[in-house]
Amino acid sequence: MTGSGVWVEELAEAPPGFLEDDLEGEALYRAFAEAGVENFEVGYLRVWRDGAPVATAPYFRTPYAINTTLPRGFSSEPGLPVAVLEIKGDFYSGLKQHVRSDFRRRMRKAAALRIEEHDGYPAFVGARLYALYLEVLEHSEFSLERLTPAFFEKLGPISKYVLYWEGAELIGFSLLLCGRGRMHYKYLGMDYARGRPHGLYFIMCLSHIELCLRDGITTYQTGATSYPFKQRLGSTLEPVKLYFKHRNPVLNWLVQGYMALASFGER
Secondary structure, eight states, X not given: OOSSSEEEEEESSOOTTTTTTSTXXXXXXXXXXXXXXXXXXXXXXXXXXXXXXXXXXXXXXXOOOXXXXXXTTOOOOOOOOEEEEEOOSSTXXXXXXXXXXXXXXXXXXXXXXXXXXXXXXXXXXXXXXXXXXXXXXXXOSOOOOOOXXXXXXXXXXXXXXXXXXXXXXXXXXXXXXXXXXXXXXXXXXXXXXXXGGGTHHHHHHHHHHHHHHHHTOOEEEEOSSOHHHHXXXXXXXXXXXXXXXXXXXXXXXXXXXXXXXXXXXXX
């Protein structure tokens, strides 16, 4: 492009080198775009200044109900932050004694489980993985997208899977993105009936910390929910903001007023 000033172009695909040094970079967005996730369209906005590209931002379009991220009863709540745990030195010695005792008790409950690691997508259990993912989706209070089996396959080259077995039965999995000293806990699947007696969700988090300690990973990032447990681990909660704008200025004004009363937290 030539000329001066600032302008924005819309791209269907990421430009070369987009977020190449980021753990959740172009490969993640490409997998999402190519997986055929229903009601989602992925694109990119590229900003140019004086003939040179200066920024690129990914976006998606989807039908969005205004109460998607609001709790039952539309009461005022804090936002849904991301939990981030810094793992340094002798991690467990920094926890309170009663917390360490609780974690040891949880690990004893899970002694009957077998834990496996796989770099990349474990296709030999692909159908079971997706069934476990759907079970978690059905139990989730908040769900925006319904991923496809193709998404997990396409994300395989940059992902690590941890599988949790009860005998010969796969009862849970977690999908991790690892690199540059960070671990991002992105997705999970669980057989609730068989996993709950083992405290499987909490075992997943504890097993991830063990992987971090083993591999020298110093930042463990998880998603929303189960905050009390994550804070007991020592996680800090980083706020997440939702920015919205309705095309109709009158409706936009009404929505702003409504969200000010009913949304989760601060803006």
